[in-house]
Amino acid sequence: MTRDLRVGVDIGGTFTDIVVMDPAAGTTSTYKVLSTPEDPSLGMLQGIDELGIAQRIEYLVHGTTAGLNALLSRSGERTALITTTGFHDVLRLRRAGNDNIWSLRAKNVTSVVADKDVRTVRERVRFDGTVETPLDADDVRQAAQWLHAEEISTVAVCLLHAHRNPAHEVELRDRLLELLPDLSVVLSHEVSPEQGEYERTSTTVATAYVARTVDRYLTNLVAQLRERGCTAPLQVMRSSGGVCSAELVARQPIQTILSGPAGGVVAAETLARGLGRPNLIAIDMGGTSSDVSLVVDGAMTLNNEGEIADHVMRMPVVELHTIGAGGGSIARAEAGGLRVGPKSAGADPGPACYGLGGKEPTVTDAQVLLGRLDPDWFLGGRMTLDVVAAERAMATVGDELGLDAVETAEGILAVANAKMANAIRTLTLRRGVDPRDFTLVAFGGAGPLHSVALAEELGIEEIVIPYAMGVLSAWGMLHADVRHDVSLPLTGRLGDADARAAMASALEQLRGRGRVLLEQEGVASGDRHYAASVDMRYVGQEHAINVALDDLADGDEDLAAAFHETYGRHFGHAMPESPLELVNARLSATGRVGATLADRDEALAEKSDETTRRVRVAGQDWDARIVRRDTIGGDSQIPGPLVVQEDGSTTLVPDGWSVRRGSFGALIITQQKELLS
Structure with a gap:
C-alpha cells in the first residue's frame, strides 16, 4: 500500500481533531472524535481506525496533553529534588515576591515536589564555574539509601551554578545510578543551562515530574500505531512552535506542555504570510479553554520563559494568553451574578445538549438555545443535540437569577465574550498595541461563533475564518518545521x-x-x-x-x-x-519539513434549497439564512444575518456584516462594502 498521507492530530479537552493531507491528490480532509480523558491516545487511535488510514500515513505529527495533564492534575511521578546544602527552600521561596501587587498576601503555591522529598548534598561551585567544595560522597550515598527506602524512582538534580560547571551534577548522577540503576535522573544543566536558581530548579523538577508519564504515553502510542501498520516516525509538537521526533522529545518532555495550542499559533503565522496580512490576533476557542496569540510582522511571538500550573518553565514557548472559556465552560450563579468557567464539562459528560449525562449549562448549550447551532447537523450530522436537555440545564442557573432560558443563554455568551475580549486586551492594549490595526483570526470549534462579537467589542474591522478552523491546531502542526x-x-x-x-x-x-x-x-x-x-x-x-x-x-x-x-x-x-x-x-x-500552504481550488458545491432559522443576536430575533461553507464563492459577498455551517464548526455573521471567500479557502468577514483581497 502506498504511504502518501500527511496526518496531524491535536487532542483537546473535548474533541480530538485529525487533519489528513493527500499531496498527490491535492486534497485536505478533516475529522473529529470525542476525546478520551482516561487515555488520550484512545481517541486518536479511534479516529485513525474509523478513517482507515493507518497504513497510508507517511508523516504523522501529534500534539499531546500528557505532560500538561500530569502537571494540572498532579498525577505525575513522585519526584525528589537534590540540591546544594543551604538551598532546601528554593521552591518554597520562589522569586520572593508577590505576583499580585494588590494582595496583602502572596499566593500559596504548592510544588510538585513535597518539602519532605527535598534532599541536600554538600558541594559548592562558584559563580564563575570554579569548584570551592567537592561533592561529598557520603551525602550522595545517604541520598541513595533514602531514595531506595522511600521507593522514589525519579529525582531532579539542581546544584548551585551547575549551568557554569556541571561536573558535580554529572558526578552525582553517575554515583546514584551505580547504586540505583533503575533511577530516572534529570539534571538541571541539561534541561535549562541558564542562571536563576529558582527558574532552573522549577523547570528541572517539572521535567522530572512528567518525564515517565510522557515517555509511557508516547511509547504506548507508537506501539499501538505499529500494530495498525503505521510505520511513519511519530513527530511531536513542541511549545516552541516546532516539531521533534518522539525519541528526542523524551529527553525534554516538559517542552510538550503547550503542544496543542502551539499548533494554532503556527497556523496563524502560516496564514499571515499566505494571506498577506502580517498582523493577526488569533483566538482559538475549543471545548475547554480559549487561547489568544499575536502574529506581528508575519512572525509569531516567542518567550524564553512561561508559567504553567504555578511552575515557571525556562524554555522557549509561544506567547499565549489562556483563559477558561470554551464551548464546554460551565455557567453558575455566584454572589448574585453569572459566572462562566473555568470549570468545563469536557468530553465526559460534555455539555447538557450532548445527551451524555451533563446537567449544568455551558456555552455550547447557550448557542443551541439561541438558534446558532443546528441540533440536527452537529459534526456534519454525526451527532444530534438535545435542545430539551439544554433548556433544563439553563433553568438550574436561570431560576436562581430570575431569568428565563433565553435570557440566561444570552448572559452566558455575554460573559464568555467579555472574558475573551479581556484576554485579547492583555496582549494588546495593556502593551500599547492597538487591536484595531490587526485582523482577527477565529478558529477552534467555537471561535467563529464569537468572532464578530469580539471584533465589535475591540473595534476590529476584518475577521478571517480559515479553512478547517475547527481543527486548525492540527492543520498548523502539519505546517510546522x-x-x-x-x-x-x-x-x-x-x-x-x-x-x-x-x-x-x-x-x-x-x-x-x-x-x-x-x-x-x-x-x-x-x-x-x-x-x-x-x-x-x-x-x-x-x-x-x-x-x-x-x-x-x-x-x-x-x-x-x-x-x-x-x-x-x-x-x-x-x-x-x-x-x-x-x-x-x-x-x-x-x-524545513512542514507542508507548503496551498490554495484550495475545489469546485463549489451545488447550492441547495436555502433555509432559514430563527437566531437571536444582541437581544433581537432574526430569520437568518443558513448556508454551507462550500457554497460560498469568491465572487459573491453575502450580507448577514446568516449562519455558515460546515462539518467541524459554525460561523455566525450578524446583521451589518458580510462574508465572502478569500484566498486559501478562508472566509473574510467585514463591515466594509469593499472587502480586501
Whole structure:
C-alpha cells in the first residue's frame, strides 16, 4: 500500500481533531472524535481506525496533553529534588515576591515536589564555574539509601551554578545510578543551562515530574500505531512552535506542555504570510479553554520563559494568553451574578445538549438555545443535540437569577465574550498595541461563533475564518518545521574583548549542537537554518531581553543599538548611556519539513434549497439564512444575518456584516462594502 498521507492530530479537552493531507491528490480532509480523558491516545487511535488510514500515513505529527495533564492534575511521578546544602527552600521561596501587587498576601503555591522529598548534598561551585567544595560522597550515598527506602524512582538534580560547571551534577548522577540503576535522573544543566536558581530548579523538577508519564504515553502510542501498520516516525509538537521526533522529545518532555495550542499559533503565522496580512490576533476557542496569540510582522511571538500550573518553565514557548472559556465552560450563579468557567464539562459528560449525562449549562448549550447551532447537523450530522436537555440545564442557573432560558443563554455568551475580549486586551492594549490595526483570526470549534462579537467589542474591522478552523491546531502542526533550541550562559559586559570572544565561542558551540540535532532528525543540510540571539540587560538589572544576532560580524555598537530599540519598544523608554551585560547565548536550529500552504481550488458545491432559522443576536430575533461553507464563492459577498455551517464548526455573521471567500479557502468577514483581497 502506498504511504502518501500527511496526518496531524491535536487532542483537546473535548474533541480530538485529525487533519489528513493527500499531496498527490491535492486534497485536505478533516475529522473529529470525542476525546478520551482516561487515555488520550484512545481517541486518536479511534479516529485513525474509523478513517482507515493507518497504513497510508507517511508523516504523522501529534500534539499531546500528557505532560500538561500530569502537571494540572498532579498525577505525575513522585519526584525528589537534590540540591546544594543551604538551598532546601528554593521552591518554597520562589522569586520572593508577590505576583499580585494588590494582595496583602502572596499566593500559596504548592510544588510538585513535597518539602519532605527535598534532599541536600554538600558541594559548592562558584559563580564563575570554579569548584570551592567537592561533592561529598557520603551525602550522595545517604541520598541513595533514602531514595531506595522511600521507593522514589525519579529525582531532579539542581546544584548551585551547575549551568557554569556541571561536573558535580554529572558526578552525582553517575554515583546514584551505580547504586540505583533503575533511577530516572534529570539534571538541571541539561534541561535549562541558564542562571536563576529558582527558574532552573522549577523547570528541572517539572521535567522530572512528567518525564515517565510522557515517555509511557508516547511509547504506548507508537506501539499501538505499529500494530495498525503505521510505520511513519511519530513527530511531536513542541511549545516552541516546532516539531521533534518522539525519541528526542523524551529527553525534554516538559517542552510538550503547550503542544496543542502551539499548533494554532503556527497556523496563524502560516496564514499571515499566505494571506498577506502580517498582523493577526488569533483566538482559538475549543471545548475547554480559549487561547489568544499575536502574529506581528508575519512572525509569531516567542518567550524564553512561561508559567504553567504555578511552575515557571525556562524554555522557549509561544506567547499565549489562556483563559477558561470554551464551548464546554460551565455557567453558575455566584454572589448574585453569572459566572462562566473555568470549570468545563469536557468530553465526559460534555455539555447538557450532548445527551451524555451533563446537567449544568455551558456555552455550547447557550448557542443551541439561541438558534446558532443546528441540533440536527452537529459534526456534519454525526451527532444530534438535545435542545430539551439544554433548556433544563439553563433553568438550574436561570431560576436562581430570575431569568428565563433565553435570557440566561444570552448572559452566558455575554460573559464568555467579555472574558475573551479581556484576554485579547492583555496582549494588546495593556502593551500599547492597538487591536484595531490587526485582523482577527477565529478558529477552534467555537471561535467563529464569537468572532464578530469580539471584533465589535475591540473595534476590529476584518475577521478571517480559515479553512478547517475547527481543527486548525492540527492543520498548523502539519505546517510546522523541526525546531531545536539550545543555549549557553555568558558573562561580561558588552564592549569587553574577552566577553565578545566568549560569545563567539558559545555561539559556535551551539551551532555544532544544533547541527547534530538536525542530523539526528534526518534534515537535509540544504533545509537547515540557524538563528542566533543573545540575552542582555542593563548592568544592575535582574531580567534580560533577547536580541537577535543577525551577523556575528556585527559590531558591539550594532548589538547595543538593537538592544536599546527592543528595550524601548517593550517599556517605552531606554537608557543608552547605561552599560550592558551579556547573560545567555541562544540558537534555534530549524529544519524545513512542514507542508507548503496551498490554495484550495475545489469546485463549489451545488447550492441547495436555502433555509432559514430563527437566531437571536444582541437581544433581537432574526430569520437568518443558513448556508454551507462550500457554497460560498469568491465572487459573491453575502450580507448577514446568516449562519455558515460546515462539518467541524459554525460561523455566525450578524446583521451589518458580510462574508465572502478569500484566498486559501478562508472566509473574510467585514463591515466594509469593499472587502480586501
